[in-house]
Amino acid sequence: MFPVLGVQGDKALRHLTLSPDIELVDSPRHASVLLVAGEIPADRFEPLRRVHDQLPYPFTTLWFRCEPWPHLENVTRIDDLDVLPAALVTAYHELMEGRRESSPRILLDKPPNPWEGAGDFGQGGEGMMGGVPYGRPMAMNMEDDIRDGLTLDSLTFRLGPFFFAFPPGMAAEITLQGDLVQTWKTQRAPYPQSLDPVFFAARKRLVPIAALELARARHHLYRLFHALHLAGLESASLSALRLANNLSTTSTLDGLRRYLSRSGFFRLAAIKGGELGPEQARRIGGPAARAAGLDEDLRSDDAGYRRLGFSPVCQASGDTRARWRQVLAEIDQSLQLARQAERDDVSTSEVDRIETPRGPWLEKRPEDASALLDEILPGQEWGDALATIASLDVAAVAEAPLDTQTTGESPITELSDDEGGPA
Amino acid sequence: MIVEELVLPVLMVFFMLAAGAYTVAVLDRVIAGALGTPQTGSVWIAPLARGAWLMTQHANATEAPDWRAWRLAPALYLSLAAIGLAVVPWSGSLVATDLVTSVVLWGSVEALATVVIFLHGWSANALFALIGGYRYVALGLSYILISMFVLIGVALPAESLQFTQVVASQEELWNVIRQPLGLPLFLIVGLGMTFWGPLNLADSADLAGGTAAEISGPPRLVWDVARAAMLVAFSGVATSAFLGGWLGPWLPGPLWVAIKMLAVLLVLLLLGRLLPRLAPERCVTLMWVILLPLSFIDLVWAGVGALL
């Protein structure tokens, strides 16, 4: 009953999350069906091949709004979101009943580097160790630990661009000591994300504030959905998603907020750290900046919003926890504004100065800020680091609004085969 | 004699393993469904369908793993769960193995579980699995200490290291009342030892499955079954140590044990679905700074109670 695999083209992912027949998994090793959702840029083909080959036999692939590679035989391309769950289930059943051949491996099954051990035990070199078995140097060069002085062997690896906890398309090279992030280098920026069309409409003409604010609340709820899944609060993440899908001016956040504070999300979960300085906060903008205490919101300049009595909410500390409090507060505020605006039928009064959920849009759209992660993440534990990434909306805003877009998006699958540590 | 001493207990343990793991799967699915996870199909069939799916899937390979350890670890974990289930008494005489040191044997099951979980994560030769294994070891020591102190607490009034004696000593007053700190501590530790729900730090979502991130097919099935069976073993031990095991009015003893185990399982699984995953660092602090001193207090409490 469960074909599997993470997706992006976020929309497809969210659609599948709520489909009862589909179980999405975070590791390609746990999947029977690989769903490639959305176009994959050519420079991510190599990682995709590796992910493809990590699925255990028998497996099959399904390509959603993406042209399958020509050398793959017998693959299905789906373009309609509504038939996608059924197509996945069919593919899975055919696979299990042996009516569909398993996809073949694309890459050769050999180590990326040859074995280079020497000596009686393959230890290489003189003495007890040495050499570079499989191209992995012995990690003799220990870096001093930045946490508590307990210097451990460090481990360098590359992750992404299909790792489920990263923004889609992002890849990074990371050095861990224990589970403490020692260094972080973002290698590939995430795909630009597409916003709701109403934000693009707002750049061209005056639009009703109610529509704008509902779209904003929805954007934040979708992010909350990802973060709660990561935090292990599956039911809360689903209710955030359902709330977002059925969002209207009568929706309230109270139930979800109560559940989050009662379950101890703010106290127990890995959401410590990730403080942004004022300079960093300005680079990323939007709710993250306001969570760091910057009182900047383009909505304050809009006469329509001023009529509704808008003033930005802020948090002080600028860490991950503050960002989630900020996001909850902003969702609340957006719903409030949407209700008032709908009643009084208020529209925006500015077209050149739009506050998107991602940040201010003046002359240019909000730009990619994933390089910021290199500064923030070192020193954090792995769980906290991933929670920080989830709380920061770093992807740039794409040129085209949601739905009409043709580029970007890919499977949210998972770890690029870890190739050990070229340090 | 061989039938009585060898075959019957082994059959009993196998039955408990199968029934227990199935019960956990069904209960967890029911709870998830009640909390809003979309589901189709019957909850009774779904675990079996999942098992069939994993049996069809091939076991995969990673680059240069330690094959023996990697394939053995799930099986070893399952056998540890079986040993745990074997010491749970269902009545004064119905117990798979009534060792005089069964409490200590359970302690060694906890300690060996640490080894097996580490081995499972380490041998895959993969990043996330390794981190998961490390995490478990770092935390496992505190779990073992707390659970040992708590269990010594229940051995004191019984003046025995035997679970049947521990249950018999609760004839007048269950340990859950006599030592009020014991059961809560033991349950928290239980979530940790079986890395379930909020304390699932070894196989956690932020590690894409942790020690199990790289396994598929039959090994994954065995690992899942073993984890569920370990949870059942834990609830069995909690039942015997704190909830008076087979003691209870009207109903026959084994039925009481089953009811109490189900209740403990239900609590554990509910906690697992309702709470967010703890940050590892906070978990260490919780264990060493709060729960370990509490377990000392529990022990002193039990000692004073035994003297009086």
Added chain:
Amino acid sequence: MIESMSHGIGVDIAFLLLATLAVVTAWRVFRTDSMVRASFFLLVSFIAVGVIMILLAAEYLGVAMFFMMAVEMTVMALFMVMFMMNPAGLNPMNMVHQERISIGAGVVSFLVLSAMALLAVFPDRPVSAGLDPVRSLGNEMLGDSMLIFESAGLVLLTTMIGVVVLSSHRGRYGAATEGSLPPGLESGGDPAGKPEEDEDGEDGGHHHHHH
């Protein structure tokens, strides 16, 4: 011990199998090429010995062997892997050194132990069937000192935790490398008990580059 009582052939078979397992895994400890494998082979060897002890009716000692050795070997493997520059202990390394001395020591101890096993006269004092081995072991080993011993154990544990806390960089007043300051004796006053020199002295020659 009680083994002089009747025991079935099953016990003999079990003993032979376990003894073989113990010897073979102990031999593997020196033939494997990874620290983790070596530790866990040693653990298997110890477990086999533990089961033999249970067969000898030393139930408590046998079971205690399981959990003590399990924790011990985990810690050993973990620390070796953490500190010893071998990617997770999966890359091969040479596990033997100082072979000559070890061989000599091994041969000598084997001869001494075999001589003892063959030549020594063991007492033959059957114990009563109703003896509770766990209780009598406790009385035999600790007797009246049980309370003192248990308290000492607890104190030792507390000491260990204290040492870990004290040696951590993250001290009570902030990171140890940053020259931690205790609070003043009166509010807003100078830090209590602080020598006059500057704070760099506390760094102890430890150079940390923060990225």
